[in-house]
Amino acid sequence: MTLPSLEDVKAAAHRIAPHVRRTPLLRCAALEDLFGAPVLIKAECLQRGGAFKARGAFSAVTALSPAQRANGVLAFSSGNHAIAVATAAQTFGVPAVIVMPADAPAAKLRTTRALGAEVLTYDRLTESREEIGARLAAERALPLIKPFDDPQVIAGQGTAGLELAEQVADMGLSLGQVLVCTSGGGLAAGIALAIDADPAGPTLLTVEPDGHDDVARSLRAGEILPNPPGVRSICDALLVERMGQLPFAILSQRGARGLTVSDAEVQDAMRFAARELRLVVEPGGAVALAAVLWGKAPRTIGATVVVVSGGNVDLPVLAEILAAAGG
Amino acid sequence: MTLPSLEDVKAAAHRIAPHVRRTPLLRCAALEDLFGAPVLIKAECLQRGGAFKARGAFSAVTALSPAQRANGVLAFSSGNHAIAVATAAQTFGVPAVIVMPADAPAAKLRTTRALGAEVLTYDRLTESREEIGARLAAERALPLIKPFDDPQVIAGQGTAGLELAEQVADMGLSLGQVLVCTSGGGLAAGIALAIDADPAGPTLLTVEPDGHDDVARSLRAGEILPNPPGVRSICDALLVERMGQLPFAILSQRGARGLTVSDAEVQDAMRFAARELRLVVEPGGAVALAAVLWGKAPRTIGATVVVVSGGNVDLPVLAEILAAAGG
Numbered sequence: 039m040t041l042p043s044l045e046d047v048k049a050a051a052h053r054i055a056p057h058v059r060r061t062p063l064l065r066c067a068a069l070e071d072l073f074g075a076p077v078l079i080k081a082e083c084l085q086r087g088g089a090f091k092a093r094g095a096f097s098a099v100t101a102l103s104p105a106q107r108a109n110g111v112l113a114f115s116s117g118n119h120a121i122a123v124a125t126a127a128q129t130f131g132v133p134a135v136i137v138m139p140a141d142a143p144a145a146k147l148r149t150t151r152a153l154g155a156e157v158l159t160y161d162r163l164t165e166s167r168e169e170i171g172a173r174l175a176a177e178r179a180l181p182l183i184k185p186f187d188d189p190q191v192i193a194g195q196g197t198a199g200l201e202l203a204e205q206v207a208d209m210g211l212s213l214g215q216v217l218v219c220t221s222g223g224g225l226a227a228g229i230a231l232a233i234d235a236d237p238a239g240p241t242l243l244t245v246e247p248d249g250h251d252d253v254a255r256s257l258r259a260g261e262i263l264p265n266p267p268g269v270r271s272i273c274d275a276l277l278v279e280r281m282g283q284l285p286f287a288i289l290s291q292r293g294a295r296g297l298t299v300s301d302a303e304v305q306d307a308m309r310f311a312a313r314e315l316r317l318v319v320e321p322g323g324a325v326a327l328a329a330v331l332w333g334k335a336p337r338t339i340g341a342t343v344v345v346v347s348g349g350n351v352d353l354p355v356l357a358e359i360l361a362a363a364g365g
Numbered sequence: 366m367t368l369p370s371l372e373d374v375k376a377a378a379h380r381i382a383p384h385v386r387r388t389p390l391l392r393c394a395a396l397e398d399l400f401g402a403p404v405l406i407k408a409e410c411l412q413r414g415g416a417f418k419a420r421g422a423f424s425a426v427t428a429l430s431p432a433q434r435a436n437g438v439l440a441f442s443s444g445n446h447a448i449a450v451a452t453a454a455q456t457f458g459v460p461a462v463i464v465m466p467a468d469a470p471a472a473k474l475r476t477t478r479a480l481g482a483e484v485l486t487y488d489r490l491t492e493s494r495e496e497i498g499a500r501l502a503a504e505r506a507l508p509l510i511k512p513f514d515d516p517q518v519i520a521g522q523g524t525a526g527l528e529l530a531e532q533v534a535d536m537g538l539s540l541g542q543v544l545v546c547t548s549g550g551g552l553a554a555g556i557a558l559a560i561d562a563d564p565a566g567p568t569l570l571t572v573e574p575d576g577h578d579d580v581a582r583s584l585r586a587g588e589i590l591p592n593p594p595g596v597r598s599i600c601d602a603l604l605v606e607r608m609g610q611l612p613f614a615i616l617s618q619r620g621a622r623g624l625t626v627s628d629a630e631v632q633d634a635m636r637f638a639a640r641e642l643r644l645v646v647e648p649g650g651a652v653a654l655a656a657v658l659w660g661k662a663p664r665t666i667g668a669t670v671v672v673v674s675g676g677n678v679d680l681p682v683l684a685e686i687l688a689a690a691g692g
Contacts, residue, residue, distance in 0.1 A: 062389050064411065081411075083643045084391065145640065309680060313472065316410045316645040316676030349643030353636060353687045361684035 041287055042189040047196035047232050050097040054194060057096045057129060061085050061198070063205035063343070068314045073330055075337045076211060080202045082347030083319050087121045087149075089275075089348025090198050090225055091185075095122035097194025098183045099130060107132050112180040114138070114167040116275055117146030118348050119185040124153035135180060137170050143274055143320075145352050162277070163268060186222030187282030195225040199232025202343050213240040214340025217297070217326035219347060220244035220253050221276040223285025229345070230292045242294040243335060245325040247271040247301065253281050253289075254296025262286050272301045275322030275348065297335065299328040305359045307331055311346065312360055320351040368614055369516040374523035374559050377424040381521060384423045384456060388412050388525070390532035390670070395641045400657055402664045403538055407529045409674030410646050414448045414476075416602075416675025417525050417552055418512075422449035424521025425510045426457060434459050439507040441465070441494040443602055444473030445675050446512040451480035462507060464497050470601055470647075472679050489604070490595060513551030514609030522552040526559025529670050540567040541667025544653035546674060547571035547580050547623070548603040550612025556672070557619045569621040570662060572652040574598040574628065580608050580616075581623025589613050599628045602649030602675065624662065626655040632686045634658055638673065639687055647678040 064079040082090040099107060110133030113123040120136040127134035134155040138147060139162035151157050160170055175182040184191065199216070206213045216233060218226040223244070230242045244253045250273070252265045264280040271277060299307075304321050307328035311319040319327070326344045329335050335342060391406040409417040426434060437460030440450040447463040454461035461482040465474060466489035478484050487497055502509040511518065526543070533540045543560060545553040550571070557569045571580045577600070579592045591607040598604060626634075631648050634655035638646040646654070653671045656662050662669060 059389075059391070062386075062411065064386070084389065084408075088643055312645045312683065313680055316415055318639045318643040318645060353640055356639065357684045357688035360680045360687065 039283065039287065040189065041284060042193045042231060044231050046189065046193035047200060047228060050190065050193040051197040051200055053100040054093060054096040054197060057086070057126070058092050059085055060201055063202055064315060066314055069330065073337070073342065076341040077330060078206065078341055078343050079315060079327070080198060080343055080345045081317060082198060082345055083317055083323055083349030085347065087118070087125050088350045089118035089122065089323070090195055090345070091118040091122035091348070092125060093197050094191035094194035094224060095119065095126040095183065098188060098190040099126040101190040102181055106181055110134060110180050111183055112171065112175050112178065113183045113185065114171040115185050116277065117142045118275055118350060120150040120155070121146060121153065121350070123183050124150050124155035127155065128153050135174065135178065137167055137174065143350065143352050146350055149350070186224030187284050189284060192224050192228045192231070192284055192288070194228065196228025196232040198225065198345065199229030203233050206341055206343065212340040214338030214342055215241045215243060215335070216343045216345065217243045217245055217329055217335055218345045219276065219323055219325045220246055221278045221322070223253055223281040223289060225345070226294065227285035227288040230288055230294060234292050240340060241338070242289070242292060244289070244294060244296045245329045246296060246298050247273045247276055247304070247325065248298045250277060251296060251298045254298060256281055256286060257289060257294055257296050260290065272304060273322035273325060275320060276325070297329045299325050299332060299334065303328040303332045305362065308359050317346065318349045318351065318356065319346050320348055323347045323349060366610065366614065367516065368611060369520045369558060371558050373516065373520035374527060374555060377517065377520040378524040378527055380427040381420060381423040381524060384453070385419050386412055387528055390529055391642060393641055396657065400664070400669065403668040404657060405533065405668055405670045406642060406654070407525060407670055407672045408644060409525060409672055410644055410650055410676030412674065414445070414452050415677045416445035416449065416650070417522055417672070418445040418449035418675070419452060420524050421518035421521035421551060422446065422453040422510065425515060425517040426453040428517040429508055433508055437461060437507050438510050439498065439502050439505065440510045440512065441498040442512050443604065444469045445602055445677060447477040447482070448473060448480065448677070450510050451477050451482035454482065455480050462501065462505065464494055464501065470677065470679050473677055476677070513549030514611050516611060519551050519555045519558070519611055519615070521555065523555025523559040525552065525672065526556030530560050533668055533670065539667035541665030541669055542568045542570060542662070543670045543672065544570045544572055544656055544662055545672045546603065546650055546652045547573055548605045548649070550580055550608040550616060552672070553621065554612035554615040557615055557621060561619050567667060568665070569616070569619060571616070571621060571623045572656045573623060573625050574600045574603055574631070574652065575625045577604060578623060578625045581625060583608055583613060584616060584621055584623050587617065599631060600649035600652060602647060603652070624656045626652050626659060626661065630655040630659045632689065635686050644673065645676045645678065645683065646673050647675050650675045
């Protein structure tokens with residue numbers, strides 16, 4: 039198992055620069071008042087496709103030679119990685135075949151199809167997308183772009199970490215910690231690679247839904263532990279069964295720790311994002327913000343960066359959450 | 366009447382740089398597909414305070430000497446200028462007295478008070494905020510920072526135009542036209558100053574609510590015409606009785622033209638912004654986007670820039686609009 043390195047993140051940044059956005063790092067006075075220390079929002083919901091996933095997808099697709107990707111690419115995803123791979127495939131004029139759960143948000147299914155991808159659905163509670171993906175990759179002879187357990191995908195997601203480190207420095211601040219919405223661990227691992235030049239450097243905290251906290255438990259136990267089957271959460275983007283081996287190795291090496299938040303805290307964070315940040319954030323994209331709002335993150339000497347991603351939520355669902363009392 | 370110049374805009378940009386954000390210029394594939402030409406969103410709802418008004422307020426307050434502002438500043442505003450002036454006053458440690466309509470959105474009243482301003486309310490349909498402002502300025506001996514008919518405020522708003530022109534050039538595009546949400550005309554006039562280096566250059570289109578289209582009518586008539594009293598619109602931020610004299614002179618000189626949109630088109634644009642741009646936009650901030658979505662803007666050879674500002678909308682109102690069918 040060869041782990042990607044900071045050099046791989048820098049190389050990915052160079053390859054994907056024409057295709058992705060440098061997302062803003064927003065300072066929020068209301069959040070700083072609550073937290074009592076500098077807090078900055080890395081607004082990856084403003085990334086192309088509405089989530090950080092564009093970084094990893096373009097990194098992986100540009101790492102393939104034109105011959106390797108000529109017949110198309112294959113991916114499995116709960117939604118945001120699907121949109122990202124379909125966008126990258128469309129950009130390079132090759133077909134995309136995407137395996138998605140049948141209960142993925144309508145907006146995510148619609149967007150992926152609108153990008154020209156062939157979408158195959160499966161039952162998230164009874165079928166394994168990894169098995170379906172492996173079978174299709176063999177049958178159709180297409181390169182499989184895994185959502186997180188892939189060195190080039192991790193390197194691509196890490197470009198968000200390079201950016202936020204630069205942006206924090208440009209503001210004249212030092213980086214104390216980064217809170218990252220986490221499921222398979224690709225984004226968290228990529229950011230850990232990008233920010234960890236200094237061993238006494240910033241800490242990385244993963245954030246997951248309560249009851250679906252395999253990353254937090256795995257990091258504590260020192261081995262990959264699965265989630266119990268059938269757990270439900272409004273965070274549709276964060277419901278993989280277990281984290282990736284590469285992300286686990288990277289995050290373990292770097293001493294990352296895990297936090298969790300409830301669905302109610304997530305909904306409160308979505309309201310806060312709409313009211314104070316003017317950002318639409320999907321449930322899974324709001325967990326790290328929820329952790330800061332609900333006092334689960336430690337205060338550090340340096341600035342706290344909260345990664346907010348993505349923003350693909352069905353409007354009736356968003357409307358119901360915004361209309362609810364509380365927060 | 367001395368009109369501000371491009372040099373004043375550049376000077377304002379220098380003064381306010383430490384206090385305001387360089388907001389992103391977002392490309393939106395879904396919008397380009399609909400419009401059939403390059404469209405870029407200048408996301409001023411991500412500006413400090415949630416609207417472009419921070420630019421003008423900081424420009425005006427920094428143009429005052431410390432002695433001139435020592436006793437505080439005074440402003441009248443439907444909300445976003447109130448928040449901006451209160452923020453600038455707080456930054457420089459001086460009091461702010463703000464005259465606001467009693468029916469301003471609760472979020473705007475709450476935010477202004479939370480910034481430490483003294484808020485005085487009036488009845489928008491029966492009282493004149495200009496008269497109240499002039500009386501208070503005399504009584505309290507405070508400098509009045511008008512929301513749009515002030516050279517330094519216009520110069521400050523124009524910094525959004527400097528930024529978007531640079532950002533368009535950085536993308537390798539030429540600027541064809543800019544669509545601007547307009548009420549008093551300060552933002553539109555400032556942007557006109559900033560982008561109009563070339564007489565054969567980009568065109569400026571103001572956008573207003575149907576029935577409250579005094580700017581469009583004034584520009585056509587060659588004289589300032591008022592709105593009929595008592596017109597209602599969901600665009601709370603755009604309901605001034607008549608445009609400013611300075612904005613009228615600047616926009617007339619530069620051949621600006623006016624478009625209008627309905628409340629239903631505005632609500633559709635707010636849904637589009639949430640779904641495709643992941644931005645929370647208030648009704649008055651969405652009029653220019655509505656004009657593009659509903660085919661009211663001409664297609665030009667260069668890129669179309671749509672200014673989207675602000676994002677201060679009460680969540681129950683936003684929820685109701687997002688939940689509605691259509692769009």
